[in-house]
Amino acid sequence: MVAAVVAHACEAAPAECCGILLGSEPRIVESVRARNLSDAVNRFLIDPRDHIAARREARTRNLQVVGFYHSHPHSGPTPSVTDIAEVTYDGCLYLIVSLVSEPAVRLFRMNREGPGELPLTVGSLLG
Ligand SMILES: [Zn+2]
Incomplete structure (x- = not known):
């Protein structure tokens, strides 16, 4: 799942890619690619x-x-200030891939009080 997300990020660069995580809490089973409707380079808007x-x-x-x-x-x-301001819904998971140097991946639960980081080893996340 993580490998597929990183591959998508690399293909989309320098634009942001986005997608949807399917699973059964707290396990993420699969990632699904989505179109990014945002024209801005520093944000994403998943095609409804x-x-x-x-x-x-x-x-x-x-x-x-x-x-x-x-x-x-x-x-x-x-999570950027924009990510926090525009969070899709309270309590959802955000997996973020950085391509600044080596691809780096971190997982957050986007709570109303702010993002809380989760270990990437949750369930079968790395499968
Ligand atoms: Zn972001």
């Missing part, structure tokens, strides 16, 4: 059609949309 399709796909496989991933081609793998 991709979000809806991912929800449908998750339901047929007894999974849920547990969160979202996106890349930071020019900054570190932590």
